[in-house]
Amino acid sequence: MGRKRTKSGKIRLAEVAELAGVSPITASRFFRNPEALSVAKRTRVESAAKELGYVPNLAARALASQRTEVIGVLIPSLTNNVFSDVLRGIYDASEGSRYSIQLSNTRYSILQEEKLLRLFLAQKPAGLIVTGIDQTAESRAMLQAADCPIVQIMEIGPDPVDMMIGFSHYDAARAAIAHLFEQGHRKVGFVGARMDPRVQRRLDGYISAMKDAGSFDQRLVVTTATPTSVTLGGALFTDLLAREPDMDAVFCANDDLALGVLFECRRREIAVPGQLAIVGFNDLEFMASAVPTLTSVRTNRYEMGKTAATMLINAIEGRRPEQPVLDLGFKVIERQSSSARRSDSRPAVSGAAAANKMIALPSSHD
Amino acid sequence: MGRKRTKSGKIRLAEVAELAGVSPITASRFFRNPEALSVAKRTRVESAAKELGYVPNLAARALASQRTEVIGVLIPSLTNNVFSDVLRGIYDASEGSRYSIQLSNTRYSILQEEKLLRLFLAQKPAGLIVTGIDQTAESRAMLQAADCPIVQIMEIGPDPVDMMIGFSHYDAARAAIAHLFEQGHRKVGFVGARMDPRVQRRLDGYISAMKDAGSFDQRLVVTTATPTSVTLGGALFTDLLAREPDMDAVFCANDDLALGVLFECRRREIAVPGQLAIVGFNDLEFMASAVPTLTSVRTNRYEMGKTAATMLINAIEGRRPEQPVLDLGFKVIERQSSSARRSDSRPAVSGAAAANKMIALPSSHD
DNA sequence: GTCGTTGCTGGTAGCGCTGTCAACGTTCCT
DNA sequence: AGGAACGTTGACAGCGCTACCAGCAACGAC
Known part of the structure; x- marks a missing residue:
């Protein structure tokens, strides 16, 4: 015997079709491809749907x-500021489209990523956005076999699965080191935490730039697998300083670490940039406002998310991009913390006049 | 005539049932309520599903x-650190459960919230988590009428729709001001941005505490509707200082503003806490690591998210909490930036020994 | 005038799963 | 022993929508 479900008060497509005097299939088409209907039926269905308050199931x-x-x-x-900016871009781009976002957190584990990928793919998503280019072989095979568009974000590399949008962390790190050298700094330390693949590539960029300059020394590098934090920046810098007290600059793998280094310098009464230059990575908002203002490598995180989602939606709807790999680049934002090496040990700037100038500096927010 | 769809390679429940030698409905029950099956059939279905790699549609x-x-x-x-912590808790709690999270961003607009709510409710969600207690009348009516459990998070107030988990922003602000008074500060300014309902209630708490002490003055309050940032903290403090140069403390509606105030003080060579005490709100990680370390009101954001999602899932599955309204409280974390008023104008602490002690301080991370 | 061609519309038959109820076998109680 | 109570299983009929084709009218080309 059949069910005796309460027919769930909701109005269905059939009701709309009846009120509009068309067949259900015509009404269905109205919601998926209105152009296929004659203008007369289109308006009839439209007003019927509005009148009944129809919401598709x-x-x-x-x-x-x-x-x-x-x-x-x-x-x-989900904690990292970098991803909240990317996410905001993704959500902004999806808003107003018919697509909804299903978010999952891999916790920096590619095995977890593989598991989640399997889960996602089983539900036949319209499209997929994945972070980075370091999937497991199994994940990669699943992505290749998936019959939906895919965007890899956060970095660019060879051999995209489908589309790709990001920038070269390697080049960005090299640019940061080049800037420090231009300013006369020579003995540049590296401080990194978490050491996910992108941080690793920043380290690789740092190493290559230092080697090019003939200045590389393994003892200048301090890293940890621990998740990043401001406090950790201070702790790692303390380690580095114990090893290499005559270092004249530090390149931090992200801005939180850089802020931690700055505070630690303040505690130790090390003048920045007089005795030590600091460069961060990502150019979070506070970098422009610190004292001294902190040099950083600006990355276009919001745009990355927004562009990725837009590209993906276009691809889903059959409009593939001309250029499937998009390099959004980066920019070294030069601020006080890395200004030219000098012998005195007093902070370069203090006082309200300079402060006001700083406040006017552009930031990565939009 | 029927369709000739490619039967989509996927294996269905019917195939699993056939392999296991049971009816489809029995197989179905295995996935929803395994206890209802005899052990024999349970294991048969289980291994059949595994063998075929069945994933429910x-x-x-x-x-x-x-x-x-x-x-x-x-x-x-999505930008605010506070919500990323809450979200992380929600995602952590949902992981391993059968429920998936559908996130939407209201952008601090209760009209947008109403729109999104309507959208959500049309899809009959299993449960709903909404922020705050300031819904529109229409939203509230929809929530009341919804036939799913609902949790309101971030604050507690009278008249919950269903469940509620948070803390009193009003009391938290009062506690922060009380702490400042205990430390001998009297002329306490307020700096607030965004001014969403929760920040507004922090301001109300500040006002009431100041009035209780007979010290309230409208000129001590500087607020803006602009989204919060570190830079903005400095700018608002600059305004406040122009009005009330002899202020001896500032209560900031969040930690980013507090950091901005600290940097501005450094620029202006105002000693903290010697000349000015600073108290923030939320106790983000960097507060324990700043120089001087910054006093803040710790809120249990991750726990809030995690508990909310856990309560919600329990309620969905019929296990309603004994206590539908849960106050997670707050705690004033007293640090250097608000230590007792003194006449000298040098920072209270500097040097590595103190720094190490600071690093060991507990933070809101877990 | 006949034959495509194009544009629009409708009929039919599911998509893969579960709610409802009936039916069965077993156990326990009186 | 009879019956109630319980636990376990299966048959049936949809849930609300859309893919696939067929059909029909209007039009132009030959």
Whole structure:
């Protein structure tokens, strides 16, 4: 015997079709491809839907059409400021589209990523955004086999699965070191935490630049697998300083570490940039406002997320980009903390006049 | 005539049932309520599913059962650190459960919230997490009428829709001001940005505490609707200082503003806490590491998210909490920036010994 | 005048799963 | 021993929507 479900007060497509005096399939088409209807029926269905307050049942649609309108997003962290900017871009781009975002957190584990990927793919997403280029072989095979567009974000590299948008962390680190050398700094330390693949590539860039200058020394590098924090920046810098007291600059793998180094310098009464230059990475908002203002490498995180989602949605709807790999670049934002080496040991700037100038500096926010 | 769809390579429940030698409905029950099966059939279905690599089709399940396994989450911002902690808690709690998180960003607009709520409710979510207690009348009516559990997070107040978890921003602000008074500060300014309802209630708490002490003066309050930032903290403090140069403490509505005030003080060579005490709000990680270390009001954001999601899932599955309203409280973390008023104008601490002690301080991270 | 061609519309038959109820076998109670 | 109570299983009929084709009218080309 059949069910005696309460027919769930909701109005269905059939009701809309009846009120509009068309067949259900015509009404269905109205919601998916209005241009296919004659103008007369289009307006009839439209007003009928509005009158009844019709909302399509997505589960039924997904079941019947064998696809969903879900964009899966795999990111390694929810805490990291960097990803919240990217996410904001993704959500902004998806807003107003028919697609909804399904977010999952890999916690920097490519095994977890593989597991989540399997889960996502089983639900036939409309598209997928994944972080980075270091998937497991199994993940990569699944991505290749997936019949939906895919965007890899955060960095660019050879051999994209489908589309790719990011920048070269290696080149960005090299540019930061080049800037320090231009300013006369020679003995540049590296401080890194978490050491995910992108931080690793920043380290590789640092190493190559230092080697080019004939200044590389393994003892100048301090890293840890521990998640990053301001406090950790101070601690790592303390280690580095114990090893290499005559260092004249530090390149930090991110801005939180840089802030930690700055505070530690203040505690130790090390003048920045007089005795030590500091360069961070990402150009978070506070970098422009610190005392001294902190040099950093600006990355276009919000744009990355927004562009990735826009490209993905376009690809889902059949408009593939001319250029599937997009390098959004970076920019070394030169501030006080890395200004030219000098012999005196007093902070370069203090007082309100300079402060006001700093406040006017552009930041990565939009 | 029927369709000639490619039967989509996927294996279905029916195949699993056939291999296991049971009816489809029995196999179905295995995935929803394994205890209802005899042990023999349970293991047969289990191994059949594993052998075939069966993954349930959620769209079909949602359509047939008239409900989804989606938890809707409405938060006002993706940028704000505070919400990323809450979100992390929510995602952590949902992991391993059958429920998936559907996130939407209201951008601090209750009208946008109402719109999103309508959208969510149409899809019959399993549960809903909404931020705050200041919904529109229409939103509130929809929430009351929704036939799913609902948790309001971030603050507690009278008249919960269903469940509620948070703390009193009003009391927290009062406690911060009380702490400043205990330390001998009297002329306490207030710096606030964004001025969402929770910040507004912090301001209300500040005002009431100042009035209790007979020290309230409207000129001590500087606020703006602009989104918060470190830079903005410095700018607002500059305004405040121009009005009230003899202020001896500042209570900042959040930690970013507090950091901005600290940097501005450094620029102006105002000693903290010698000439000015600073108290922030939220106790972000960097507060323990700044120089001087910054006093703040610790709030349990991660726990809030995690507990909210856990309570919600329990309620969805019929285990309603004994206590539907949960106050997670707060704690004033007293640090150097608000230590007792003194006449000299040098920072209270400098040097590595003190720094190490600071690093060991507990923080809100887990 | 006939034959495509194009544009629009509708009928049919599911998509893969689960709610409801009935039916069965077993155990326990009186 | 009879019956109630319980635990376990299966049949059936959809959930609300869309893919696939067929059909029809209008139009132009030959």
